[in-house]
Amino acid sequence: MMIDMQGVSLKREGRFILNDISWRVEDGQHWALLGLNGSGKTFLLNLINAYTFPTKGKMEVLGLEFGKTYLAERLRKQIGFVSASVQNRIHKEDNAFEVVLSGEYASIGLYDTPTDDVRDKAIGLLKDLGCFDYANRLYETLSSGEKQRVLIARALMADPELLILDEPTNGLDFLAKEQLLESVERIAERENGPAILYVTHHVDEVLPVFENTLLLKEGEVYESGSTSHLLTSDTMSSFFGVPVDISWSHRRPFLWKR
Incomplete structure (x- = not known):
């Protein structure tokens, strides 16, 4: 079990910003988490990463309670x-290669001396994600899309059991966005x-x-389950609170306001 949350709530400044979250992610599943700004997505991720702890409820991540x-x-x-x-x-001052290498040690910045095997692994990930051509460039000089690819390569260095991508296409143009999504799809199919x-x-x-989706609204699970069953015009109109239509093309959903 990757994530097991039972009746989890999080209280801040006298109010619950997450309320009665029950959600399970099993090994091998890939999930989309959909929610508008202010829905509680960031707080939920902070819980999963153990940056904060629940006020109420039982929670396990990767088998750790x-x-x-x-x-x-x-x-x-x-x-x-x-x-x-x-x-x-x-x-x-770190270049893209150094940023990726730091993922082996779960550190910000490279403080250890990487072995040849670690270097080879980083080079392989840079190539897999199309980052190798700018491996020696300073991270801060890269485009938004290039930075995201480097960060994903960094995240994969430690062979994680769970990969969390938090709005990774923010600020990307259409082409960079689609290229990044193609990379994500390849990782999911590994x-x-x-x-x-x-x-x-x-x-x-x-x-x-992403065969499963969690809809998060105002700090609560609006609905979760099969993506194809949830991403319908009726469900999403109710979720967003405005009439919308969902259509599917190449097995991907597209939404517009009526």
Whole structure:
């Protein structure tokens, strides 16, 4: 079991920002997490990464039960996390190769001397994700799409059991966005690859590999289950609170307001 949450709530400043979350992600599953801004997505990810702990309820991530073990460091070595918060912490003087290498040690910045095997692994990931041509460029000089590819390669260095991609296409143009989504799809299709949690508020980013979807609204699970059953015009109209239509093309959903 990758994630097992039973009646989990999170309280901040006297109010519940997550309320009674029950959700299970099994090994080998890939999930999309859909929610508008302010729905509680970031707080949910902070819980999964053990940056914070639930106020109520029972929670296990990768078999580690919250409140019974010191799990923060152990979890972060088993979870690959790509987010704006990670991107903002990358050292300006590091090049793309160094950023990827640092993923082996779950550190921001490279403080260890990588072995030849670690270097070869990083080179392989750079090539797989189309980053090799700019491996020696400073990270801060890369485009938004190039930075995201490097961060995904970094996240994969430690062979994580769970890969979390938090709105990875933000700020990307159409071509860079589609190229990144193609990379995500290839990772999801790998044999013995990580389970993927893809977080977005854009319905069209829900790739065919994300057979399950969690709809999060105002800090609560609106609905979860089979993507094809949830992403319908009726369900999404109710979810967004406005009439919308969903159509499918090449096994991907597209949404527009009526």
